Amino acid sequence: MIEQVSQYSRSLIEASLDPLVTISAEGKITDVNTATEQVTGVERAALVGSDFADYFTDPVQAREGYQQVFAKGFVTDYPLAIRHISGKITDVLYNASVYRDDAGKVLGVFAAARDVTERKKAEELVKQVSQYSRSLIEASLDPLVTISAEGKITDVNTATEQVTGVERADLVGSDFADYFTDPVQAREGYQQVFAKGFVTDYPLAIRHISGKITDVLYNASVYRDDAGKVLGVFAAARDVTQRKKAESLIQAASVFTYAREGIMITNAQGIILNVNDAFTRITEYGREEVLGKHPSMLSSMHQGKDFYTSMWSGLAQNGHWEGELCNRLKSGGEYVCSMNIAAVLGIDGEIEHYVGLFSDVTAIKEHQNQLQHMAHFDVLTNLPNRALLSDRLQQAMAQAKRRNQVVAVVYIDLDGFKAINDRYGHNVGDQLLVMLGGAMRSTLREGDTLARIGGDEFVAVLVGLENSMSCVPMLTRLVDAAAETQQLGNLMLQVSASLGVTFYPQSEDIEADQLLRQADQTMYQAKLSGKNRFHLFDVLQDDSIRGHHESLQRIRKALEQHEFVLHYQPKVNMRTGAVVGAEALIRWRHPKRGLLLPDAFLPVIEDDPLAIEVGEWVTDTALAQMEQWSCEGLDLPVSINVGARQLQQGDFVERLKKILAKHSQIKPSTLVLEVLETSALSDMTHMSQVIEKCAEIGVTFALDDFGTGYSSLTYLKQLRVKQLKIDQSFVRDMLYDQDDMAILVGVIGLAAAFKLQAIAEGVETNEHGTALLKLGCELAQGFGIAHPMPAENFPAWATTWRPDATWVELPRWGGVESVEVVSL
Incomplete structure (x- = not known):
């Protein structure tokens, strides 16, 4: 048959690396290719005509396969082993089929062998490895488990059964996370394996059905099928319970040895079992001196029985206690310690030990006490x-x-x-x-x-x-x-x-x-x-003081709410009928008590800084009114009363200048400052300086209520005032009291001698005016001339006022020079 194929086909057959052979219906080799010669070590001439089964390690199996081909018409991957003449065995898989003539008669079999020697070796190795791996897995002391993609256990080893207390049959198919103390953490680790392909040293704790906990570190990776699809996770756990305990012990030992705090360990009965170096340093007791003793040996007796009863009660209820103790040193001194005591429970839940940790806070407490002392x-x-x-x-x-x-x-x-x-x-x-x-x-x-x-x-x-x-x-x-x-x-x-x-x-x-x-x-x-x-x-005196304070507050409120107004009392020349000035007098439009005169409120503030504020308000308001009158064609000097508190300011003149500067239309010479005689004489040096500085800017002074104080010719010489105002008490009774008349004559004479203007207050009748004119005093003010009036009424009054006819007809008195005076 082979001879009949085309040269092309022959070339392909010869080029094949797989052994190819044709076999007759009787089982004799009719043709082979070069690969067959190589695998058998027999030349083609010797092979042709020989029994095909002779070249296999198992001729019977070869013939059985041959019969299957005739029975089915073909076989695929039929396993056989070819023996080389040298003894070398080649494992092959045969694919064979019958071939026929044109009439359909079976002539023989065409067979192609594929060398699978290496593959079989690999499979055998895999088998051996698998068996070995299983043995290793079973022999492993580490819990090993395979988990499906759905999180179900698919296989475990004996160690897994032991650590969980659950048999393999019950573990397989169950949720893997159910066997951990923290299922959520277990599932998170499982997700990490799928996300990264692996995890290493992932910490978990497995719970045995008895309740025992085993700390483990998991190393896990995904496993896949031949197509690379992830089938699940293979996880290996390493028991680190003892390691963790060892680490804790090492850490505890390190803390115990090197801690700055004193540490004392007792048994359940309170007998000292161990102490650290810091304990001996703080208490001054050596280790051997306290072992086997009760901590009460340290007591300073400052804490009573109730204190310790409460402490032990707290330990019993809560398992811990913290607070401060004052204990005694070995040397007899005392120290304050901040103590923490914890009860340590055994497996049975009963107290096995007490651990006390304390710090010497004596210095801190002393510092706190010092601060406390300093605070008080x-x-x-x-x-x-x-x-x-x-x-x-x-x-x-x-x-x-x-x-x-x-x-x-x-x-x-x-x-x-x-x-x-x-x-x-x-x-x-x-x-x-x-x-x-x-x-x-x-x-x-x-x-x-x-x-x-x-x-x-x-x-x-x-x-x-x-x-x-x-x-x-x-x-x-x-x-x-x-x-x-x-x-x-x-x-x-x-x-x-x-x-x-x-x-x-x-x-x-x-x-x-x-x-x-x-x-x-x-x-x-x-x-x-x-x-x-x-x-x-004195309660009554206190009530007076409190009332005074309340009055001050109310007056301040009145100033802030613009309840004060100025009324103006005219000053006239009784002989000529000329209006020579006006005195600005403060009034309080009280919302409940009506219009109040100065005597009702000024005495309250005379010794208070509020007097300065009110005084400056009067000055500012009077100057503003003078500006308005000037615009209306009325230009008059205006006097204002200045209190002692206001005059005592070191910067009185400077403050006055600032107020005058606000009213530049008004000449300073038209402003007269009226001071009480008693105020002026209380500090002659200061008063003289103030008057001189005011004179430099044009402002003049008048002595008010002259004659009521301790008047002195020396004082009149030192004080450069321009006016003397005769107190109304002398004027009121002059017609009936010779002493008052004598005083009037003297005052008017003094004014003339010092070339000062004299102005009489309190002119209430025509007779008062007539008498004053006869004494040589022409300037006056009083109810007999006009009452103080609102500013808006003053211009009309000044236009219409006329003196009494008897005053005009009196001959001029030659003894006293008549001087125009501005009434303040």
Whole structure:
């Protein structure tokens, strides 16, 4: 047959690396290719005509295959082994089929062999490896498991059965995560394997059905089929329970040995089993001195039985306790420790040990105590400070209320201390304060308090008094103690003290800070009374002070809400009928009380800074009104009253200049400042300087109510005023009182002698005007001429006013020169 094929086919057959052979129906070789010669070691000539089965290791199997070809017409991958003449065996797989003639008659078999020797070797090796691997897997002490893509266990080894306590049959098909203490963490690790293809040292804990926990580290990777599809996960777990325990022990041992905190381990009965180096360092006890002893050997006895009962109760209930203890050192000293105690349970849940960890916090506590002391005590005198005083005063008030007793609050201010401090320096002053504080404190009882609240001021709180007079002996001792001569080196120093005393309870509810204010106010009364004494609080006087404060507040509110107005009283020449000026007078349009005159509110503010604000408001408002009148064709000098408080300012003139600058249309010479004679004479030097500086800018002065003070020719010479205003008290009774008439004659004469204008106040009748004209005084103001009026009424009045006919007809008095005066 082979001879009949084309040359091309023959070439292909010869080129084939697989052995090819044709066999007759009788089983004889009819043709072969070169590959057959090579695999058998027999030349073609010898092969042709021989029995094909002779070249196989198993001729019977070869013939059986041959019969199958005739029976089925073909065979595929039929396994046989060809023996080379050298003895070498070649494993092959035969594919064979019958071939026929043109009539369909079977002539023989065509067979092609594929050399699978290496493949069989590989398969055998795989088989051997598989068996070996299974043996290894079973022999492995590490739990090994295969898991499907769905997370179901597909196979396990014996170690897995042992670590879970579950047989292989029950494990296979179950959810792998069910056997871990943390199923969520297990599934997360499984997802990581699918995401990355593997995980290494993934920590998990397997729970045995008995409850025992085994710590493991998993190494896992996916496994695939021949197509590369992931079938599941192969995972191997390594038991690290003992390693973790060892690591914990190593760490614990390291902590135990090198910890800065003291560590003490006892048994369940509290007997000391072990201590570390820090324990011996802190307590001063050697290790051998405490082993087998009870921790109570360290007790300082500061903590009582109740303390330890509470501590052991807390340990029993919570398994731990923490707090502070004061313990005794071996040397006898004491230390404060911050202690943490924990109960250690055994497998049976019963307490096996106690572990106590403590730190020496003595230095910290001392520092805290120092800070606490500094927060409540004066650094210099070591007396209670203001904060502690407030607390003790509150306690004293509460105690007095409960016991129906009296508390005295004593405000103490040293007299003359500032002079000593300024002269000898702060060091001497500080030492003196310490000595005086100690001296005064020694006069008080144990329950009383003496506090330093700043500078040379102290406050004493005297408790448990039967009545307010019970404290008088103590007050006397305080005054005497403060006045004692103190020796500092070569210096003999002496001061005194002014004491203000108030009491609790009072008829009305009162707070602690109010008591201090009362005592402070009362102390000033002691100073005003001559110092070196005590003064008891007067409720009526306090009501007056409080009322004064409320009045001040109301007046300030009136200023802010524009409730003040100016009225103007004309100043005239009674002989000529000329309107020569106006006096600006403040009024208060009170929303409830109506229009109030100055006497109703100015005395309240005369010693308060508010007087300055009101005075400057008057100046500014009067100048603004003068500007308006000037625009209406009325140009008049206007006088304003200036109080002592306003004049005492060091920058009075500068402030006045600023106000004048706001009203540049007004000439400063048309503004007259009127001051009381008593105010002007109280500080002649300062007043003279103010008048001179004002004169430089054109502003003039008038002495108001002249004749009511201690007038002196020397004063008139020194004060460069331009006007004297005769007080209305002399004018009012001049017609009936010879003394008043004599004073009037003298004042008018003085004015003429010093070339000053004289203006009479209080002209209420024609007779008053006539008498004044006869004395030579032509300038006047008063109700007989005009009442003070609102600014808007003044221009019309000035236009229509006419003097009394008798005044005009009187002959001019030759004794006194007539001078025009601006009424302030």
